[in-house]
Amino acid sequence: MPRYYTEEHEWIDVDGDVATVGITDFAQSQLGDIVFVEVPDTGAELSAGGDAAVVESVKAASDVYAPVDGTVTDGNGQLEEDPALVNSDPEGEGWFFRMTLSDKSQLDGLMNADAYKAFIADL
Amino acid sequence: MSETEQAGEEAVGTETLPLDAWHRAKGGRMVEFAGYWMPIQYEGIMAEHLWTRENAGLFDVSHMGQLALSGEGAAQALEALVPGDISALKPGRMRYSLLLNEEGGILDDLMVTNEGDQLGIVVNGAVKWEDIGHLREYLPDDITLNHRDDHGLLALQGPKAVDALARLVPEAAGLVFMQYTRAAWNGHAIGISRSGYTGEDGFEISLPNEALAAFADALCAMDEVKPIGLGARDSLRLEAGLPLYGHDLDEEIDPVEGDLGFAISKRRREEGGFPGAARILGHLEGGAPRKRVGLLVDGKLPVREGAKLFDGNTEIGVVTSGGFAPSVGAPIAMGYVPRDHAVPGTAIAAEVRGKRVHCTVAAMPFVPHRYVRKQGG
Numbered sequence: 001m002p003r004y005y006t007e008e009h010e011w012i013d014v015d016g017d018v019a020t021v022g023i024t025d026f027a028q029s030q031l032g033d034i035v036f037v038e039v040p041d042t043g044a045e046l047s048a049g050g051d052a053a054v055v056e057s058v059k060a061a062s063d064v065y066a067p068v069d070g071t072v073t074d075g076n077g078q079l080e081e082d083p084a085l086v087n088s089d090p091e092g093e094g095w096f097f098r099m100t101l102s103d104k105s106q107l108d109g110l111m112n113a114d115a116y117k118a119f120i121a122d123l
Numbered sequence: 124m125s126e127t128e129q130a131g132e133e134a135v136g137t138e139t140l141p142l143d144a145w146h147r148a149k150g151g152r153m154v155e156f157a158g159y160w161m162p163i164q165y166e167g168i169m170a171e172h173l174w175t176r177e178n179a180g181l182f183d184v185s186h187m188g189q190l191a192l193s194g195e196g197a198a199q200a201l202e203a204l205v206p207g208d209i210s211a212l213k214p215g216r217m218r219y220s221l222l223l224n225e226e227g228g229i230l231d232d233l234m235v236t237n238e239g240d241q242l243g244i245v246v247n248g249a250v251k252w253e254d255i256g257h258l259r260e261y262l263p264d265d266i267t268l269n270h271r272d273d274h275g276l277l278a279l280q281g282p283k284a285v286d287a288l289a290r291l292v293p294e295a296a297g298l299v300f301m302q303y304t305r306a307a308w309n310g311h312a313i314g315i316s317r318s319g320y321t322g323e324d325g326f327e328i329s330l331p332n333e334a335l336a337a338f339a340d341a342l343c344a345m346d347e348v349k350p351i352g353l354g355a356r357d358s359l360r361l362e363a364g365l366p367l368y369g370h371d372l373d374e375e376i377d378p379v380e381g382d383l384g385f386a387i388s389k390r391r392r393e394e395g396g397f398p399g400a401a402r403i404l405g406h407l408e409g410g411a412p413r414k415r416v417g418l419l420v421d422g423k424l425p426v427r428e429g430a431k432l433f434d435g436n437t438e439i440g441v442v443t444s445g446g447f448a449p450s451v452g453a454p455i456a457m458g459y460v461p462r463d464h465a466v467p468g469t470a471i472a473a474e475v476r477g478k479r480v481h482c483t484v485a486a487m488p489f490v491p492h493r494y495v496r497k498q499g500g
Binding site: 032033035036038054056058059061077080083 | 127163164167168169174354357358423424425427447449454476
């Protein structure tokens with residue numbers, strides 16, 4: 001299952017026509033202690049680069065953007081109870097939402113793991 | 124992902140503090156604040172906050188302005204600009220006061236200490252240049268104002284602060300809350316007060332810049348002391364119900380609205396003679412139209428600075444500080460509401476990203492103060 005990354009520090013796992021989206025380990029380490037996550041409602045129409053979710057650390061609120069166009073099929077309800085999952089397992093249990101892919105060609109514009117690693121090394 | 128709120132402003136012409144390299148070596152994540160690079164956190168805001176409540180946290184607050192007033196009648200002269208009874212301040216005592224404009228609005232909040240031969244004043248870093256300009260303009264020419272920018276300021280806060288500091292400076296243990304003494308450490312002349320801005324027992328220590336790193340190292344070598352960043356400083360003072368200038372207080376807000384009536388000393392209430400006295404004394408007498416209050420927030424969604432407050436569909440006020448409170452385990456906030464909504468227990472709502480969040484007006488502090496007011500008490 002290929003994983004892609006955005007310059008805004010989201011990751012996206014693609015499985016057929018459905019993708020799972022979260023924020024990267026680098027992102028959670030920059031944010032610090034996560035105290036609240038707002039995931040999108042099922043059925044929400046997202047467009048690439050648009051607001052999709054909000055993650056709140058002790059200090060600040062940050063927007064999470066949709067990496068591609070699509071429709072939300074599922075938000076991670078566990079984050080409501082345990083937002084710190086984003087700190088402890090950002091690229092696993094701490095996923096934010098699942099979505100359908102309207103246009104798979106949009107994935108071509110994203111980074112793979114090696115490219116993302118090089119990208120954050122330059123920050 | 125991008126941060127929509129940041130602690131700092133644009134980093135243009137940002138200056139470094141004497142302990143800059145020290146913070147970086149300790150793993151501090153540096154952000155721009157009040158014109159300086161400062162550590163927002165080391166290991167994490169939550170852990171640093173809780174550490175300070177249980178042990179001792181070391182804060183570098185060298186960005187604050189350390190001023191000294193000297194000359195015959197300095198206390199009386201300062202009283203023309205602040206509402207505190209500065210003349211009654213005995214040597215070795217300090218008090219919280221407010222620099223006021225002609226309308227009674229707050230230009231800054233500050234600490235005034237009678238150091239014996241001079242008045243020490245500590246002002247907020249973000250407005251220290253404006254404060255210095257204001258003092259120079261309005262104080263008589265025979266009063267000397269010194270900016271002690273060759274000194275840094277450290278705060279050691281928490282229940283174990285006294286044990287740690289007394290190992291280096293035994294005189295510390297003899298002070299009670301809001302007392303000050305001069306002392307010596309490794310041949311350096313230093314000033315110590317039992318004060319701070321976390322709600323915990325603790326101290327502020329003024330040292331020559333060249334002594335800061337060695338002193339900070341000596342403290343952090345002790346098991347009960349860790350360096351703490353600005354992030355936890357903010358959450359600690361919020362839980363303690365203490366206002367932050369530029370957020371919870373500004374030039375439009377007078378001391379009564381800011382719930383700082385205690386800073387207007389009894390004699391000054393009777394005599395007046397401070398800027399904006401008519402408005403302030405009127406508000407003390409008949410109540411201010413709006414008041415700074417604490418807010419307990421339902422649920423987990425943090426309510427932050429700028430959130431509008433509502434009673435039903437009527438907008439009634441605004442949040443001036445807010446966030447997750449680690450020691451409370453829930454979001455809290457402070458903000459301004461009309462007088463008739465300022466009673467603890469009043470149910471109102473805050474608007475966050477178009478959603479209404481239920482809040483209850485609450486007495487402050489959110490976490491009890493633990494100041495040491497009596498020796499052995």
